[in-house]
Amino acid sequence: MAKRATLTDVARLAGLSPTTVSMVLNERPNSRLSEDAAERVRAAAAKLNYRPNPAARGLRLGKxxxxxxxxxxxxxxxxxxxxxxxxxxxxxxxxxxxxxxxxGRRADRIASALELMLDRQADGIVFGLMGAKQIDVPVIADVPVVLSNARSASGLPCVLPDEFRAGFEAAHYLLERGHRRIAFIGRSEALLDPVLSVTIGARYAGLDAALAESGIEFVHQVDGRFWEPDLGYAGAQEVFQRTEVTAIIAANDRVAFGVYQAAQERGLRIPDDLSVVSFDDEYLASYLRPQLTTMQIPYLDMGRVAMELVLDGDPPTETLVPMPLQERGSVRALS
Amino acid sequence: MAKRATLTDVARLAGLSPTTVSMVLNERPNSRLSEDAAERVRAAAAKLNYRPNPAARGLRLGKxxxxxxxxxxxxxxxxxxxxxxxxxxxxxxxxxxxxxxxxGRRADRIASALELMLDRQADGIVFGLMGAKQIDVPVIADVPVVLSNARSASGLPCVLPDEFRAGFEAAHYLLERGHRRIAFIGRSEALLDPVLSVTIGARYAGLDAALAESGIEFVHQVDGRFWEPDLGYAGAQEVFQRTEVTAIIAANDRVAFGVYQAAQERGLRIPDDLSVVSFDDEYLASYLRPQLTTMQIPYLDMGRVAMELVLDGDPPTETLVPMPLQERGSVRALS
DNA sequence: CTGAAGTGCTAAAAGGATTTAGCATGGAGA
DNA sequence: TCTCCATGCTAAATCCTTTTAGCACTTCAG
Structure with a gap:
């Protein structure tokens, strides 16, 4: 593989100066160059398979x-x-x-990762969290920063899932299908702490708003802060003992997984005897049988939006991304 | 935030030349500089919080x-x-x-991703696949390339899981605990094609070798190429109908998940009535109850090893990484 | 006493792109 | 005829670091 062609090589081949070549290839607006020259430059660049050296460009441009x-x-x-x-x-x-x-979320490691990025002259920075929490990010003046699935106390621009709407839609989806006796598993005051979550409150509020609109309340709610299968399993058992329900809303898919297990043990068939809706759309959701109807956390879109905001610059303080309903087989419409 | 300090700034503050500063900070071996000068340089650098500009360095060094x-x-x-x-x-x-x-694994997209990396002057390249398959990678002379969890027809250096040993150990684990009537779900001739997998053959061979060592054979095997829960579910039902077993080896965790479901339906308790061992250690494995004993695909270590090989240069043709046994609750020792 | 070797440091070039300032040329207007 | 301007292009500086070549001085051996 021959050595990479430089701008000078292209200029030589085109019979022009490096200046001209640079201007043509970057399509600078106010440089009145002849179409003939431009054509020669492009031909030469193509022939030599010219690729600008990113280090040289970065050095000059600071980008x-x-x-x-x-x-x-x-x-x-x-x-x-x-x-x-x-x-x-x-x-x-x-x-x-x-x-x-x-x-991790240890402040010193965040700071050192950040420093690494700035050392490398990144043009922008995205912080992303797995669960939507509050983090402390050192404020930096130089480059745009966007938080994805996170919020900062300092009010940096952030991208978050629209949990209120998701909560509302999840409940509405059941109500629309005639369900009136609905239980919820996974209520927790503790999770309202922004250190643990900045969105769960909205999820709860959306659920409650939808029920209120129909003039009803959950027939039973199970408190629980650790949203693992255990909670769903024990929670569903508690629900079955206390009352009759046609549907359970689980705080997330793992909780729903536990609900499935409890239902199966009790001989309840999903969705015939019990409908289940949950949140997250982990891959687990599509493995369960029947597959789980769930509100998806839009990681992909949050990533896309965060990157767009960083590249466009001047991002708004808070951007909400819709959480799409993944409609699968765990809900039955009551006649 | 003030403008970033350059080497010249440091030199000025230390009362020395940029050359000297560069030599001190890079600790060049054969430059006989006074300890006094070195000290001044380090002090100045620290005071100005000097960070070398990676673009300039990259330009000069080509690294x-x-x-x-x-x-x-x-x-x-x-x-x-x-x-x-x-x-x-x-x-x-x-x-x-x-x-x-x-x-994806489309050749043109691989080529363009590769080109991107070379454009950016990457010092080395790692190709990583989710499933251990054969891929075609354009050969490049300039930079070291290592394949992680993949093999190429062209014999590029690669890192693969040690599936033979894993197969052997999985079977051995059961044999050691007194199991003699063992079924296997997920045998497939088709998967021996390197386009689909370059390691499954070794997995099979390891299993077979362990049984052979004990002078026994699987009491039943279920063919199946698509290793999803369905296969495990139907496969286990087939096993239960045909014969009696004390243990089932599943081709992967998803198949094992299906086995769990079939066992539960039939009223068999794991591990009391049926032991299950599988491969992969997906996160599913730790959600099942009881948690699944499985041979882990060592993605983390393959990543580590691949990176080490690239950075050290001159990597060997094939490096095997052990697949650790994740010992959990799905196997019972027969008295 | 002279030449060689060693010491401690620096000037300047190189790496490849972008950008500023400006050089010829030709045509239009006075 | 002379000035002015537009046109089409280029020389040279710049970004920051590393490295080569070498300067000026001292010490040592012969």
């Missing part, structure tokens, strides 16, 4: 066409990696690349 | 301390993102950063 992505554990866990896909998609569309770094 | 990672869908799916964690860990230890790009 690197690079965006840094720092996350608590988005990259490295399985839940939220769709966020990266969104970031990468947009970056590629806009001819940027993405530098990735992990850091 | 970027950057490694490109191209994958089919490792980043963007949930299964294998631990590989990235491994890559990032090692990169950080060695003061490198990772550029990430996705591309």
């Amino acid at each position: 690197t066409r690079t965006v840094g992505f720092i996350s608590d554990e988005v990259t490295i866990t399985r839940y939220a990696s769709a966020m990266i896909r969104g970031l990468l998609e947009v970056a590629e569309e806009r001819d940027h690349t993405v530098l990735i770094s992990e850091s | 970027t301390r950057t490694v490109g990672f191209i994958s089919d869908e490792v980043t963007i799916t949930r299964y294998a993102s631990a590989m990235i964690r491994g890559l990032l860990e090692v990169a950080e230890e060695r003061d490198h950063t990772v550029l990430i790009s996705e591309s």
